[in-house]
Amino acid sequence: xxxxxxxxxxxxxxxxxxxxxxxxxxxxxxxxxxxxxxxxxxxxxxxxxxxxxxxxxxxxxxxxxxxxxxxxxxxxxxxxxxxxxxxxxxxxxxxxxxxxxxxxxxxxxxxxxxxxxxxxxxxxxxxxxxxxxxxxxxxxxxxxxxxxxxxxxxxxxxxxxxxxxxxxxxxxxxxxxxxxxxxxxxxxxxxxxxxxxxxxxxxxxxxxxxxxxxxxxxxxxxxxxxxxxxxxxxxxxxxxxxxxxxxxxxxxxxxxxxxxxxxxxxxxxxxxxx
Numbered sequence: 001x002x003x004x005x006x007x008x009x010x011x012x013x014x015x016x017x018x019x020x021x022x023x024x025x026x027x028x029x030x031x032x033x034x035x036x037x038x039x040x041x042x043x044x045x046x047x048x049x050x051x052x053x054x055x056x057x058x059x060x061x062x063x064x065x066x067x068x069x070x071x072x073x074x075x076x077x078x079x080x081x082x083x084x085x086x087x088x089x090x091x092x093x094x095x096x097x098x099x100x101x102x103x104x105x106x107x108x109x110x111x112x113x114x115x116x117x118x119x120x121x122x123x124x125x126x127x128x129x130x131x132x133x134x135x136x137x138x139x140x141x142x143x144x145x146x147x148x149x150x151x152x153x154x155x156x157x158x159x160x161x162x163x164x165x166x167x168x169x170x171x172x173x174x175x176x177x178x179x180x181x182x183x184x185x186x187x188x189x190x191x192x193x194x195x196x197x198x199x200x201x202x203x204x205x206x207x208x209x210x211x212x213x214x215x216x217x218x219x220x221x222x223x224x225x226x227x228x229x230x231x232x233x234x235x236x237x238x239x240x241x242x243x244x245x246x247x248x249x250x251x252x253x254x255x256x257x258x259x260x261x262x263x264x265x266x267x268x269x270x271x272x273x274x
């Protein structure tokens with residue numbers, strides 16, 4: 001076609017070949033687009049290889065703009081990378097299965113942290129244990145009568161089984177009040193059903209009001225400050241952390257005195273009425 005264009009108008013050439021003018025220009029544009037796509041694909045491949053395929057299509061799009069300055073749609077970069085098998089090859093992030101909000105409860109505890117007998121009012125919460133090379137979570141349950149840790153669970157993930165595992169450690173009388181914050185695990189269907197099966201009356205703090213669950217909010221910082229922050233241990237494994245927390249909870253329940261318990265430990269205080 002390019003040879004004939006020098007001597008004949010394009011319209012006559014197209015008429016001789018029986019090709020519509022619109023079709024010709026469509027083919028011409030497609031050839032340019034194909035060449036352009038090949039050029040962009042080459043640059044994307046180069047960036048992916050140079051960065052060992054650790055970047056996703058969004059980052060590659062930004063790098064294209066930063067290094068080569070072409071205006072490329074993010075969706076086009078994704079399509080090219082997907083078709084060529086160049087998408088990010090790093091390990092996908094694990095998202096905890098916290099479940100959807102199933103049932104939110106009123107604040108029945110209403111900051112009344114006094115109980116007349118053991119296992120009448122319980123409070124529970126979850127805290128992180130990011131020490132050494134581990135990321136663990138601690139679920140604790142406190143009896144408000146004597147501030148005793150009556151159940152706890154340590155896990156690597158905060159999923160819907162995490163809190164019910166803590167509940168299953170307890171022999172709970174019917175109608176006991178169990179207070180928590182309105183976090184995802186406590187509003188999940190699994191937690192709701194576990195409480196119904198055990199005859200637990202649920203209570204929840206108001207949103208973003210940690211003072212509504214002050215007793216358990218006090219315990220977790222104390223645990224961390226008295227064993228982890230104080231000793232500044234390094235290179236801790238999961239087993240190390242589990243053993244340290246277990247031993248501390250034994251110490252806290254049986255030995256550590258509290259002024260509000262008349263300078264007795266939680267277990268000593270409980271034995272006065274048992």
